[in-house]
Amino acid sequence: MSPASTIPPTTKDADARRSPGRTLTLAAVLLAVFVVPTSISGTAVALPDIGGSTHAGLAPLQWVVNAFNVAFACFTLVWGSVADAVGRVRAFTAGVVLYAAGSLASAVATDVLLLDAARALTGIGGAAIFSCGAAILSTVFDGPARARAFALFGTIAGIGVAVGPSLAGALIQGLGWRWVFAAHAAALALVLLALPALSRTVPPQAGGGRLDVPGSALFVLAMVLVTTAIVQGSQWGWGSAGVLGLLAGAVAALAVFAAVERRSAHPMLDLSVLREHRFLGLCLVPVAASFGFVTLLTYLPSYLTAVTGRDTGTAGLLMLLLTAPVLVCPMLAARLVGRGVRPLTLLFLSLACLVLGDVALTMLSPSVGVLVLAAPMLVTGAGMGLSAGLVDGQALALVDPAKAGMAAGFLNTLRLGSEAVAVAVYGSALATVLGRRVGDGIGGYPGATDAAGVADRAAGGDLAGAAALSGATDRTGFADFLARAYDSAFHLLLWGLAAVGLVLAAVIAVLLHAERRPAS
Structure with a gap:
C-alpha cells in the first residue's frame, strides 16, 4: 500500500477542494485589503470638494476621516473575538458587506452627517477585512506559501496607501468626489462574488469563542x-x-x-502585555508616525489645493512623493537588517526622518515648486516606511508567544487609534490657529463678518466658500488673505508636529533603555 493511500478519503477530498480555490481566495482577500488603505489615504484628497459640495463646517468634515479611523481602531480587537465565535469566513464576509454598504451610502449621501455615519460603517467593515483576512490566509496557506501570501498582503497594503491619493484625485477630477466611494463599492462587489470559493477553501472552524x-x-x-x-x-x-x-x-x-x-x-485585552516596557516603547513608534506622517497624509492635499492653487488631480499626484517611500522602505529596512544593521538603529532613523521631514516642509509656500516639495515629502514618507514593517516583528518578539495575537491586536489598535487622535488634534489645532489669524485680520476688509464661520470653512480647505460666506466686498483680496492665514497656520503646526515627534522619540528611548539597565 502506498503512503498516499493511507490518507483518509475525507482529508484527500478536502485538500482537493481547497487547492484550486487557494489562488481565488488569495486574490479576493488581497483585493479587499487593497481597498481599505486606498480609502484611508485617498479620502483626504476629496475633503475640499466634499466641503464645497455639502457646505460642511470643519468639525463634520473632519469626521469624514475620523469616523472611519475611530471605527477601524475600535473594532480591530473586537473582530478577533467575533471571528472566534462565528468563524473567520463569516466574519470576513460581514466586513466586506459592511464596507461595501458603507461605501455605497457614502457615494449617495447628500448630507455630511450621513456621510460621516456611512464612513463609520466602512471603518467597522475595514477592521474585519484586515483582521479576518489575515487569519484566513494563515489558515489556507502554510510553509513558504504562507510567507509569500503575507508578503503580498503587506505589499498590497503599501501599494494601496501609495496610490490612494492619485487614484482619488483622478476620479474626483474626472467624475466627482462621489466616485471615490463608488469605486470602493464596485471593487468589493467582486470580492463578494468570490466568497463561495472562500467557504469551500477555508477549513471549518470549531468556534466556541466568546465575545467580550x-x-x-x-x-x-x-x-x-x-x-x-x-x-x-x-x-x-x-x-x-x-x-x-x-x-x-x-x-x-x-x-x-x-x-x-x-x-x-x-x-479583549490581557493587560499583562503592557508590563513590558520595551514593548510599550516600540508600540509608540507608530504613534510618532501618526503625528508626523498621517496628519500630513490627511491635510497636505487641502494645503496644495487651497494655498498653492493646484487642482485636485495634481495634488493627488504630488502626494505620491509622500506615499511612495511607504511602499519601498519596508523592503529596504528588511534587507538592511539582513545585512547586519540593528533594527533599533533603523527605528530611530525613522523617527529622525519624521522630525526632519516635518521641519523641512516649512519651506512650503504658495509658489512652491515640485523640486522644493519633493525632498521633505520623500524624507517624511521614509520616516513612515522604515518602521512600517519592522516595528511589529520587534515588538511581538518581546511578548509571550501565547499572547502574540492579543499583543498584535493592541499594537494595531494603538496605531490606528493614534491616527484618529492625531488627525483630530491637528484639525482642531488648525481651526484654532486659523480662527485667530482670521479674527485678527478680518476687520481690514470692508463687509467681511462672521470670523468664526469663515475660519471654520477655510480650515476645511474651501477658501472660495469661506470668502463668499464672509460677505467681503473684495472677495479676491479676502481669499488671498485667507490663503496667507492658512499658510501661516500650517507652518506653525508643522513645528508642532516636529516637537511632538521629538518628545515621543525621547520617551521611546527611555522605555527601551529602562529594560536593559537591570541586566547590565
Whole structure:
C-alpha cells in the first residue's frame, strides 16, 4: 500500500477542494485589503470638494476621516473575538458587506452627517477585512506559501496607501468626489462574488469563542468620547464644560474598561502585555508616525489645493512623493537588517526622518515648486516606511508567544487609534490657529463678518466658500488673505508636529533603555 493511500478519503477530498480555490481566495482577500488603505489615504484628497459640495463646517468634515479611523481602531480587537465565535469566513464576509454598504451610502449621501455615519460603517467593515483576512490566509496557506501570501498582503497594503491619493484625485477630477466611494463599492462587489470559493477553501472552524461585550463597548465608548472632545475643542472651547466632560467620560470609561478586563475570563485585552516596557516603547513608534506622517497624509492635499492653487488631480499626484517611500522602505529596512544593521538603529532613523521631514516642509509656500516639495515629502514618507514593517516583528518578539495575537491586536489598535487622535488634534489645532489669524485680520476688509464661520470653512480647505460666506466686498483680496492665514497656520503646526515627534522619540528611548539597565 502506498503512503498516499493511507490518507483518509475525507482529508484527500478536502485538500482537493481547497487547492484550486487557494489562488481565488488569495486574490479576493488581497483585493479587499487593497481597498481599505486606498480609502484611508485617498479620502483626504476629496475633503475640499466634499466641503464645497455639502457646505460642511470643519468639525463634520473632519469626521469624514475620523469616523472611519475611530471605527477601524475600535473594532480591530473586537473582530478577533467575533471571528472566534462565528468563524473567520463569516466574519470576513460581514466586513466586506459592511464596507461595501458603507461605501455605497457614502457615494449617495447628500448630507455630511450621513456621510460621516456611512464612513463609520466602512471603518467597522475595514477592521474585519484586515483582521479576518489575515487569519484566513494563515489558515489556507502554510510553509513558504504562507510567507509569500503575507508578503503580498503587506505589499498590497503599501501599494494601496501609495496610490490612494492619485487614484482619488483622478476620479474626483474626472467624475466627482462621489466616485471615490463608488469605486470602493464596485471593487468589493467582486470580492463578494468570490466568497463561495472562500467557504469551500477555508477549513471549518470549531468556534466556541466568546465575545467580550462589556470590554468592547467600553473601549469603543472611550475612543469616541476622546475623539469627539478633540474635534469639538476648537468649536466649543478647550476649557468648555462640554469638552472637559467628554474627556472626563473617556478617562472614566478607560478606568472601568481596565477593571472589567482584569476580571474577565475572556478579555479583549490581557493587560499583562503592557508590563513590558520595551514593548510599550516600540508600540509608540507608530504613534510618532501618526503625528508626523498621517496628519500630513490627511491635510497636505487641502494645503496644495487651497494655498498653492493646484487642482485636485495634481495634488493627488504630488502626494505620491509622500506615499511612495511607504511602499519601498519596508523592503529596504528588511534587507538592511539582513545585512547586519540593528533594527533599533533603523527605528530611530525613522523617527529622525519624521522630525526632519516635518521641519523641512516649512519651506512650503504658495509658489512652491515640485523640486522644493519633493525632498521633505520623500524624507517624511521614509520616516513612515522604515518602521512600517519592522516595528511589529520587534515588538511581538518581546511578548509571550501565547499572547502574540492579543499583543498584535493592541499594537494595531494603538496605531490606528493614534491616527484618529492625531488627525483630530491637528484639525482642531488648525481651526484654532486659523480662527485667530482670521479674527485678527478680518476687520481690514470692508463687509467681511462672521470670523468664526469663515475660519471654520477655510480650515476645511474651501477658501472660495469661506470668502463668499464672509460677505467681503473684495472677495479676491479676502481669499488671498485667507490663503496667507492658512499658510501661516500650517507652518506653525508643522513645528508642532516636529516637537511632538521629538518628545515621543525621547520617551521611546527611555522605555527601551529602562529594560536593559537591570541586566547590565
